Amino acid sequence: MLNNAFEWERLVHPSPTDEMITTRTEIVTAILSSFDEEEDVLNAMRLVSAAITGLSPSVQADVEYGTILTEFTRGHHQAFSSKLSENALDLQLSACLAVGELLTRKTTDDTWGEPRPLIAGLILSAHLLRPVPAGTHLKAAQEILVANASAVLARCALVARLRPEFDEGVFEKVPSPGNVSEFWNQFKPVLASAFQSISKASSIDRDELEALWWLYNDFANTFAKKLSELSAFDVAFASPLELVDRALCPAPVSLKNIIQGLVARAAQSSTRTAKSLKSILSAWTPKVVAAMRLEDEAGECAVAFPKIFPLTWIANRVGQSGVVGGWEQEFEAKSGLKAGLKLSPEALAEQVFAERTAQRLLLPFCGESP
Amino acid sequence: MTRREFACLKPDCTFGLTGTCIESIDDPTRKCPNLKATDASSEPEQQVGNEGDTHPVANPARQFPTGLELGLNQAARIMRSRYTRLIGVLGQAEAGKTCLFTSLYLQLTGRNLCPKYRFAGSETLLGFEQRARHLRDWTQGRVPDQIVDRTHLGNPRSPAFLHLAFHDDSGTRHDVLLPDLPGEWTTRLLSDASTAERFGFLRRSDIVLLALEAPQFANRRTRNNAITDATHLLARLSDDISVPRSIPLVLAVTKCDETDGSAPQDVQKIADAALNRGYSVSTIPLAAFPRNGTTVPLGFGIDALVTQMSLPCVPLTTDTARNIGSASRSYLKARGHR
Numbered sequence: 001m002l003n004n005a006f007e008w009e010r011l012v013h014p015s016p017t018d019e020m021i022t023t024r025t026e027i028v029t030a031i032l033s034s035f036d037e038e039e040d041v042l043n044a045m046r047l048v049s050a051a052i053t054g055l056s057p058s059v060q061a062d063v064e065y066g067t068i069l070t071e072f073t074r075g076h077h078q079a080f081s082s083k084l085s086e087n088a089l090d091l092q093l094s095a096c097l098a099v100g101e102l103l104t105r106k107t108t109d110d111t112w113g114e115p116r117p118l119i120a121g122l123i124l125s126a127h128l129l130r131p132v133p134a135g136t137h138l139k140a141a142q143e144i145l146v147a148n149a150s151a152v153l154a155r156c157a158l159v160a161r162l163r164p165e166f167d168e169g170v171f172e173k174v175p176s177p178g179n180v181s182e183f184w185n186q187f188k189p190v191l192a193s194a195f196q197s198i199s200k201a202s203s204i205d206r207d208e209l210e211a212l213w214w215l216y217n218d219f220a221n222t223f224a225k226k227l228s229e230l231s232a233f234d235v236a237f238a239s240p241l242e243l244v245d246r247a248l249c250p251a252p253v254s255l256k257n258i259i260q261g262l263v264a265r266a267a268q269s270s271t272r273t274a275k276s277l278k279s280i281l282s283a284w285t286p287k288v289v290a291a292m293r294l295e296d297e298a299g300e301c302a303v304a305f306p307k308i309f310p311l312t313w314i315a316n317r318v319g320q321s322g323v324v325g326g327w328e329q330e331f332e333a334k335s336g337l338k339a340g341l342k343l344s345p346e347a348l349a350e351q352v353f354a355e356r357t358a359q360r361l362l363l364p365f366c367g368e369s370p
Numbered sequence: 371m372t373r374r375e376f377a378c379l380k381p382d383c384t385f386g387l388t389g390t391c392i393e394s395i396d397d398p399t400r401k402c403p404n405l406k407a408t409d410a411s412s413e414p415e416q417q418v419g420n421e422g423d424t425h426p427v428a429n430p431a432r433q434f435p436t437g438l439e440l441g442l443n444q445a446a447r448i449m450r451s452r453y454t455r456l457i458g459v460l461g462q463a464e465a466g467k468t469c470l471f472t473s474l475y476l477q478l479t480g481r482n483l484c485p486k487y488r489f490a491g492s493e494t495l496l497g498f499e500q501r502a503r504h505l506r507d508w509t510q511g512r513v514p515d516q517i518v519d520r521t522h523l524g525n526p527r528s529p530a531f532l533h534l535a536f537h538d539d540s541g542t543r544h545d546v547l548l549p550d551l552p553g554e555w556t557t558r559l560l561s562d563a564s565t566a567e568r569f570g571f572l573r574r575s576d577i578v579l580l581a582l583e584a585p586q587f588a589n590r591r592t593r594n595n596a597i598t599d600a601t602h603l604l605a606r607l608s609d610d611i612s613v614p615r616s617i618p619l620v621l622a623v624t625k626c627d628e629t630d631g632s633a634p635q636d637v638q639k640i641a642d643a644a645l646n647r648g649y650s651v652s653t654i655p656l657a658a659f660p661r662n663g664t665t666v667p668l669g670f671g672i673d674a675l676v677t678q679m680s681l682p683c684v685p686l687t688t689d690t691a692r693n694i695g696s697a698s699r700s701y702l703k704a705r706g707h708r
Contacts, residue, residue, distance in 0.1 A: 011574075013449065014446065014456060014531075014574045015570050015571045087451060088450075090451075133453070134453040135454075135576050136576045137574065137576070140616065161702065207701075208699075254704040255704075
């Protein structure tokens with residue numbers, strides 16, 4: 001992604017020089033080195049948040065991460081101002097390049113490549129509800145990130161569903177039992193490998209069966225009602241939550257298509273007009289809204305990043321307060337999104353799908369709460 | 371450690387005090403022939419941090435912008451803080467580019483575009499005021515024939531920018547940079563492709579305005595020349611400057627007070643040529659300062675121009691269909707039944 005450095009540098013300078021590109025590349029390399037060294041998932045989340053949603057001087061978390069990015073920048077550009085209000089876009093640009101690199105670079109022994117699917121999931125979760133970027137060039141840069149993130153997740157979903165191939169001929173190679181102990185030593189790894197293959201094949205089958213049976217049942221546990229009795233917004237909320245939880249992680253694009261099909265069918269019998277986020281949520285009980293947040297470390301980690309997990313943050317707030325309201329002001333201040341943001345059922349389903357997928361991708365990295 | 375100080379030989383330049391070059395030269399300490407360095411060796415050494423800290427620390431005097439126009443680096447200072455729309459403008463001498471900017475400034479500051487657009491500030495107020503000053507010199511109740519002076523750049527090789535910020539009716543702030551280039555740059559570009567390099571900043575623009583004079587397109591004697599020049603200019607934009615196709619073009623048809631407020635028909639040929647080259651294009655008839663005796667209002671079309679400048683981009687689209695093409699199983703190929 002660093003080969004985009006020249007084009008992207010234009011975001012902050014009408015006519016960038018070679019020296020500027022070299023400096024930018026060095027800054028991004030420094031950010032990535034620190035990322036690889038620390039192996040801290042919070043760095044991934046902060047970077048994605050900075051790249052996709054930008055850094056706002058009025059958000060405390062942004063100011064804190066802005067200070068860290070400023071330090072990286074100052075290592076190569078001593079006169080760089082420490083005021084976020086003067087450099088927000090410059091720092092966002094470095095974050096965009098770093099995130100792009102994390103999505104596309106080749107992993108080696110020295111790089112921390114494991115969080116790549118997570119970063120892709122975080123990007124999709126963070127960008128969907130955002131207003132379209134203010135300018136052509138920022139939009140173009142983010143489009144590249146989003147396209148790469150979609151490709152990474154789609155590839156990971158396919159890999160997770162590749163049926164294992166087990167060569168049954170290995171059983172023939174195991175010698176006849178003479179000495180039981182020696183036989184067992186040779187047979188155990190073959191058996192373990194066979195069980196692993198069976199287990200993986202079984203989980204892949206279950207992935208499909210769970211989805212198909214859920215669809216056949218036509219019942220949403222979130223609302224304790226039949227799908228056919230739910231509004232388009234209800235279906236857009238319940239079906240991604242329940243289907244993503246039943247699927248192998250990450251869920252495939254085809255599952256999202258199936259969900260959008262359900263939403264479209266529900267919209268034939270109810271309204272599909274866009275509604276404000278506030279009015280969508282106010283139609284549900286606190287228990288329904290709170291279902292958005294996973295009750296584990298990943299859910300805990302996610303609520304610390306309202307810019308990436310806006311619905312999860314609301315769910316947590318509603319779950320704590322027990323009322324579906326009173327979250328609007330804090331939500332707007334922390335997420336940069338409006339409570340009056342208009343959403344169609346399809347857009348809601350996309351966001352719930354992306355956010356739930358990102359939460360599940362986060363789980364292996366969240367041993368400790370932030 | 372000594373701190374370098376500079377003094378400019380030009381009598382009006384306050385670079386020594388303010389750090390801002392009167393001619394908007396980028397990095398004047400290196401490039402301005404009038405600037406002389408004086409080493410202030412009598413200044414005491416500046417130290418920060420621990421005594422052993424030997425890092426040189428710059429201690430620049432606070433810099434006040436001249437407010438006339440911005441050089442590339444000064445424009446970049448604004449661009450670093452928030453997304454700034456760069457409006458590329460091309461047009462031959464006397465096409466009305468500077469009048470357009472001046473009218474835009476006056477319409478915004480005069481609250482003529484309220485409540486849709488509200489003036490939110492400018493880092494080049496003096497520059498706009500300087501350009502508008504003839505408008506205040508009315509004689510016998512008539513606006514002057516020459517409303518703005520011809521544009522000359524302090525540094526003839528580098529563009530200078532005017533800055534404007536405004537809020538739209540949703541409260542969103544838009545910062546725009548307007549390069550006020552002499553018409554000779556465009557004329558030269560038409561005759562000499564090698565000058566395309568200095569228009570490189572147009573590749574960063576968010577929209578490109580082509581200032582076309584309506585009377586030139588309406589007049590039988592001049593319209594063929596005007597069409598040829600404009601088509602040629604499009605070719606330069608596309609082939610020599612390599613302006614990306616994602617950047618929309620706006621045909622700013624100026625002086626439409628002389629064509630009853632409408633763009634001449636032949637302007638459509640330029641729009642078609644732009645479309646053929648893969649650009650999206652829109653046409654805006656304009657009359658920044660209509661002459662006496664016309665019914666076209668003052669600042670005609672400026673609101674449409676501001677709308678064009680603040681238009682949001684097309685929403686992000688991701689093609690997810692192609693991601694499932696390689697899957698072999700029916701489940702992974704499902705598209706939903708909508």
